[in-house]
């Protein structure tokens with residue numbers, strides 16, 4: 599386990615800049631996916647064009663307009679995500695609404711990555727980096743007084759029998775795992791800390807606390823699903839370290855957690 603270290607005020611920006619390269623896998627696969635969607639749409643329109651023309655010109659124009667609008671929403675959304683992620687300027691729109699761009703393009707990107715045998719974990723880690731940069735870009739719109747920290751149950755060392763998913767304060771802070779540090783951090787920064795053993799409990803906790811921002815610690819897969827699940831609540835994802843294999847005695851880099859806390863608390 600890494601100890602908490604005070605990060606400089608510009609930590610969030612520094613993390614964003616140093617991790618710029620790691621955003622490219624997700625963004626690249628999304629742009630390739632968009633190109634494929636456009637090609638499929640163009641082919642479909644080419645095939646139905648003669649039939650639509652014979653049925654009704656109005657119907658033809660409507661179908662072409664709908665196809666154009668669909669592509670404009672996806673392409674516009676991906677352009678805004680890319681520029682915001684790479685520059686840090688908050689160009690995300692619409693505010694507080696569900697994003698159809700990531701929801702539609704991400705599954706295609708995952709499929710393409712699988713086809714070319716690109717490491718799925720790397721793609722998901724890249725998605726988390728892009729998501730974090732989008733969260734940082736929205737800084738001015740995020741109020742930092744109701745922040746929820748979601749921790750995976752596997753942070754608790756396997757020999758400990760304290761029931762921390764009911765209440766993290768059942769931890770006696772024996773320092774055998776990172777959970778005790780989180781209890782202290784929660785008290786220090788007035789954060790709600792919840793330990794969850796899966797997506798269902800995580801969703802329940804989010805619905806219960808209605809946070810303005812979430813710091814989520816988890817593996818790439820759980821973070822990717824969770825971030826999309828709770829959208830548009832801004833999430834700062836921290837990928838855990840799994841030196842003992844998945845889901846057992848995991849650790850987390852507390853520097854990253856500290857950066858996330860400082861970002862949400864505007865410190």
Ligand code: SF4
Pocket residue numbers: 754755758759760762768769770771772773774775776777778779
């Ligand atoms: S720090 Fe808390 S959760 Fe971790 S082993 Fe000790 S009592 Fe259990």
